Amino acid sequence: MRDVQINLGNRSYSIFIGQGVLDAAGTLLTGLPTGRKALLVTNPTVARLYADRVTAALTRAGIDVVRALIPDGEQYKALQSAEMLYDRAFAAGLDRGCPVVALGGGVVGDLAGFVAATYMRGVPFVQIPTTLLAQVDSSVGGKVAVNHPRGKNIIGAFYQPVLVLSDTGTLRTLGAGEVRSGLAEVIKYGIIKDAAFFTWLENNLDHVLALEPAALAHVIEQSCLSKARVVEEDETEQGQRAILNLGHTVGHAIEALAGYGRYSHGEAVAIGTAVAARLAVDLGLLQENEEHRIRNLLARAGLPLEVPGDISTDAVMAAMYGDKKTRAGQITFILPAAIGRAVIRPGMAEEPIARAIDNCRAGSD
Numbered sequence: 429m430r431d432v433q434i435n436l437g438n439r440s441y442s443i444f445i446g447q448g449v450l451d452a453a454g455t456l457l458t459g460l461p462t463g464r465k466a467l468l469v470t471n472p473t474v475a476r477l478y479a480d481r482v483t484a485a486l487t488r489a490g491i492d493v494v495r496a497l498i499p500d501g502e503q504y505k506a507l508q509s510a511e512m513l514y515d516r517a518f519a520a521g522l523d524r525g526c527p528v529v530a531l532g533g534g535v536v537g538d539l540a541g542f543v544a545a546t547y548m549r550g551v552p553f554v555q556i557p558t559t560l561l562a563q564v565d566s567s568v569g570g571k572v573a574v575n576h577p578r579g580k581n582i583i584g585a586f587y588q589p590v591l592v593l594s595d596t597g598t599l600r601t602l603g604a605g606e607v608r609s610g611l612a613e614v615i616k617y618g619i620i621k622d623a624a625f626f627t628w629l630e631n632n633l634d635h636v637l638a639l640e641p642a643a644l645a646h647v648i649e650q651s652c653l654s655k656a657r658v659v660e661e662d663e664t665e666q667g668q669r670a671i672l673n674l675g676h677t678v679g680h681a682i683e684a685l686a687g688y689g690r691y692s693h694g695e696a697v698a699i700g701t702a703v704a705a706r707l708a709v710d711l712g713l714l715q716e717n718e719e720h721r722i723r724n725l726l727a728r729a730g731l732p733l734e735v736p737g738d739i740s741t742d743a744v745m746a747a748m749y750g751d752k753k754t755r756a757g758q759i760t761f762i763l764p765a766a767i768g769r770a771v772i773r774p775g776m777a778e779e780p781i782a783r784a785i786d787n788c789r790a791g792s793d
């Protein structure tokens with residue numbers, strides 16, 4: 429079992445990574461000051477596969493488990509689902525000490541975390557992520573949220589979990605699309621922070637795509653280490669944490685405009701990363717050969733690089749103004765300055781962004 433520590437004073441916690449760690453949920457949780465009842469939030473597919481194991485692990489440790497199922501899909505990351513979970517928590521008599529445990533991918537984790545942050549002004553929160561994307565990204569760092577018709581993740585909080593358990597065994601049941609989606613965030617860490625990891629991915633992507641346990645454990649550990657260091661420096665995204673948003677400025681716009689579900693989060697982020705790399709080259713920040721390496725790695729991971737033909741550049745531009753990084757009506761962009769280094773550019777003019785979007789359409793080269 430590997431252990432990545434995230435140091436945030438009295439909000440510090442451990443991320444345990446390895447085959448079978450979800451069976452240790454009860455033991456690891458009893459080491460923390462939490463109550464004897466837990467709300468286990470999951471979706472029907474994940475429940476069928478893993479809820480009995482997690483329930484057994486918690487029960488062995490003397491914790492009563494109340495299960496709550498949320499249908500799978502980004503559209504259920506909504507205030508209505510949160511209300512349903514509050515009702516379930518009240519009905520089960522959960523008090524301020526009782527943890528909310530998220531078992532599933534990013535939707536379950538973000539929603540359950542939002543409920544944990546707000547039910548009785550905050551109860552302990554445990555993340556048991558079962559997708560690659562959730563293990564490398566969304567379960568770590570404390571961004572919890574629900575969506576609103578005006579934007580993705582637009583209603584939320586920073587609320588750290590007390591424990592993260594990433595069981596690599598759960599990745600064996602993922603579809604290829606879910607693996608791809610997680611890889612977009614994995615590649616992001618190489619681009620923004622870790623050139624050696626980017627090169628490792630170039631050399632070892634086939635092992636990762638084959639879901640080899642050692643390769644997966646390495647990818648999760650390196651991703652969590654990179655994310656932990658960024659979050660420790662700037663927990664609430666006052667500045668530098670925004671680099672974790674590479675590819676998301678355009679990505680969130682495409683995800684929403686295409687209709688949630690047509691592009692996975694990772695696919696939309698990959699397209700957004702291609703646009704950011706093009707813009708960085710146009711602005712003289714990134715060398716063209718590095719843009720090629722970024723595009724090649726994303727493409728080898730099976731990720732899309734083109735802005736869809738049925739979504740206009742004007743629509744993407746308009747949607748980007750709703751981004752949480754927009755300040756005083758001006759778009760902020762995260763740009764790769766080299767492989768291993770990203771910069772934050774506030775106050776971007778519209779014209780170069782629109783040109784980069786147009787240059788990332790089918791048949792544009």
Ligand SMILES: O=C(O)C(=O)C[C@@H](O)[C@H](O)[C@H](O)COP(=O)(O)O
Pocket residue numbers: 565566568569571580581613665669672673676752
């Ligand atoms: O943890 C962060 O910070 C990130 O930006 C990670 C992103 O990959 C993640 O998708 C995040 O939820 C996006 O945040 P948002 O603030 O743009 O909604």
Ligand SMILES: [Zn+2]
Pocket residue numbers: 565613676693697
């Ligand atoms: Zn993301």
